[in-house]
Amino acid sequence: MIVREKFEDELHELSDKLVMLAKLAEQALxxxxxxxxxQDHELALRVLEEDEQANMLEEEINDFALLLIAKQQPVAIDLRRIIVGIKIAADIERMADYGVNIAKASIRLGKNHHIIALDDLKKMHQIMIEMLNQSINAYAEEDVHIAKKIAKMDDEVDHLYGQCMKVLLRESSExxxxISQLSFIARHIERSADHATNIAENIYYLVRGRHLDLNK
Structure with missing residues (x-):
């Protein structure tokens, strides 16, 4: 019984590390x-400098998860929890990387006046951040209903992305x-939302033991 309790504590520690990684990704984005x-280039540079924290924490999570597998030799649902934890960490770290990419694009844009209204990009970003937060809640609560809601939010991001690209394509080639940097930023946000959807899919697998494609 003591061994099982210790293992449960270690699984909670893995979950806590994932929540911490998600917070780093959210901050970066x-x-x-x-x-x-x-157009704050100093803030953008700070995002680049702080990215190493997310990279190191993902490595720590992977090492911790592999040690749990080797030490505890878990089966069934416990093994799924650990494997899903590794997959979720990879998706969250990739979202943090997209934050870095957005920061780089903002530096390349310079201080020039934005040629389009940023409303759609703002909405995309807000929904994507909500998707990240909801995916972590779904993981902590092992809630497939929250996971399915994330897929609907992703559809909205995709719609806004399409609208944004149409506006940019109408701009002068001058x-x-x-145009290219704003397109990259829109794409980075859209891809971040896809990774949040990946997390939701992995939660479905964790709870139900089978895969569900939410990106259809």
Whole structure:
């Protein structure tokens, strides 16, 4: 019984580390978007500098999870919890990387006036952040209903992404540099939302023991 309790504590520790990684990713994405919106290059550079924290924590999670497998030799649902934890960590770390990419794009944009309204990009970003938070809640509570809601939110992000790209394609080629960087930012947000959806899929697998494609 004592061994089982210790194992449960270690599974909770794995969950806590994932929550911490998600917070780092959220901070990176929010800071990057703020840097883009306000043309704050110092803030953008700070996102680049802080990225190593997320990279190191993902490695720590992987090492911790592999040690749990080797030490405890878990089966069934416990093994799924650990494997899903590794997969979720990879998706969250990739979202943090997209924060870095947005920060880099904001630096490349310089201080020029934005050629389009940022409303759709703002909405995309807000929904994507909510998807990240909801996916972590779904993981902590092992709630497939929350996971399914995330897929619907992803559809909204995809719709806004399509609208944003249509607006950019109508812009003059004279603004090619800004068009390309704004396109990259939109794409980075859209891909971040896809990774949140991946997390939701893994939660479904964790709870139900079978895969569900929420990106259809």
């Amino acid at each position: 929010n800071k990057a978007f703020t840097a883009f919106e306000t 603004n090619f540099q800004q």
